[in-house]
Amino acid sequence: MKSRITQSELDVMDVLWAESPLAAADVVHKLSGSKNWNPRTVKTLLARLVEKKALTTQADGRRYLYSPLVSKDDYAAKAARSLSNRLFGGRAAPLVAHLAGADGLSEDDIAELEALIANMKNMDIKS
Template structure:
C-alpha cells in the first residue's frame, strides 16, 4: 500500500464530498461545500489542487471539464489518522485511549454489548 500523506482538516472536508460521490467535477464539489461551509470557490479549488498534488485525488478531463476521484480510500485515511492520533496523544498506548474514551463517553447498553462482543472476538482470534 502506498504511503498516505497528511491531510489537513479542510482537505478532509473536500475528501468527504469526493468519497460520497465520484467522479465529481470541481463545480459540484464547490456547490456542496458552499452549502456546508462558508468558503469561497477559490479556497475550495486551492484545496482540490493540494489534494491532487498530494496524490490523494486523481482526475480525468472530459470535454474540458475535470472529473475528480479518490486515489486513496476513506477507510485507509481513517486508519492512518487513528494511528497518528493514538501515537501523538497517547504515546501509542491503545489501552489508555480506550479507557479514557469509555470513561468519558455516555455509552448505551447496546454500545457496551457491542464493545464486549468485539473484545470477545479479538480474544478468540
C-alpha cells in the same frame, strides 16, 4: 514526503469519499451547505489534494472529475494509529477510556465494542 491532508482539505475529501468521481462544481455544491467557502477556495483545495496525491483526476471534456486516491478507511486507520501511538502509548484501552465522558460510553458504544472484541478473539483462534 507525502504532505499531510489538512483540516480544510479533509472536508473536501469527505465529499469525495461519499461520492466520486465529481466535478469541482459538484464538490462546491455539496460543500455549500456546511461551509461558507468561495468556489475558488474549493478549487484550490482540490488542486492541492491532487498535488498531494490524495486525489486523481480524469478529464471529462473541458473539466476534471476528481476521485480519491486514498480511501477513507486507510486515512482513518493511519490517523487512529498515529493518535494512539502519539498520545496513548499505542494501547487501545486508554484511548477508548478517554473517548468517554465522565459517565462512560453509551450503551450502543459498549455493545458494539463487545461485539468487536468477540470478533477479534475469534480471528485469533482461527489463526
